[in-house]
């Protein structure tokens with residue numbers, strides 16, 4: 723069925739001033755999951771990924787895709803948009819169902835700008851005390867944005883979880899201090915995520931041993947994201 727403009731274009735930004743916590747990885751994996759799903763009218767969701775990180779990780783990921791198997795969504799370069807990311811993003815809202823924005827590991831005006839037009843901020847967190855403490859500076863950015871974008875929702879996403887998803891009490895205490903709701907779905911440390919990036923593919927198309935676990939966890943996370951945003955769920959869901 724041909725795509726026509728849906729009810730709304732949801733914008734999700736991946737933020738955290740802590741480097742290497744999984745912003746780009748979760749951005750690309752969630753984009754792959756959503757672009758395989760369908761709207762209630764049967765039309766496949768149209769997804770756009772926007773790179774607002776001058777490092778250009780998601781652009782390089784997309785460029786690494788084999789010619790005969792490009793990623794199922796475009797990745798655009800907003801790396802030079804600085805504090806005008808929100809203005810650029812608005813130009814695409816009539817042509818997509820979802821825009822996912824990858825932001826840099828800094829407390830700069832870039833994440834702030836992306837959050838101005840976002841419906842949801844997802845903040846990946848590696849469950850180790852040093853990682854958690856260095857995530858604290860991101861909170862004021864969110865608080866500032868909320869003075870303008872009152873409807874912005876925020877969720878922490880525990881990423882690179884080890885030991886069967888057990889998160890220690892110490893970690894949970896620190897997470898509590900961050901004073902932000904945490905997604906129930908957690909993402910484990912799985913080789914499929916790193917391998918997919920290197921091969922320019924998605925976790926759905928990679929052949930690694932941990933593929934299935936990665937897909938299951940991302941599908942759960944997307945279910946939760948849809949619930950948070952109030953996106954109607956399709957009748958036929960992706961493979962599990």
Ligand SMILES: Nc1ncnc2c1ncn2[C@@H]1O[C@H](COP(=O)(O)OP(=O)(O)OP(=O)(O)O)[C@@H](O)[C@H]1O
Nearest residue numbers: 741742743744745746747827882910911912915916
């Ligand atoms: N759940 C995971 N399991 C295994 N490896 C992961 C996982 N999440 C991320 N990684 C790996 O961790 C590294 C950092 O991830 P990523 O680039 O997504 O972080 P980032 O927050 O975008 O970093 P930066 O702040 O530099 O932009 C990458 O090598 C990625 O493949």
Ligand SMILES: [Mg+2]
Nearest residue numbers: 745746775779
């Ligand atoms: Mg990144």
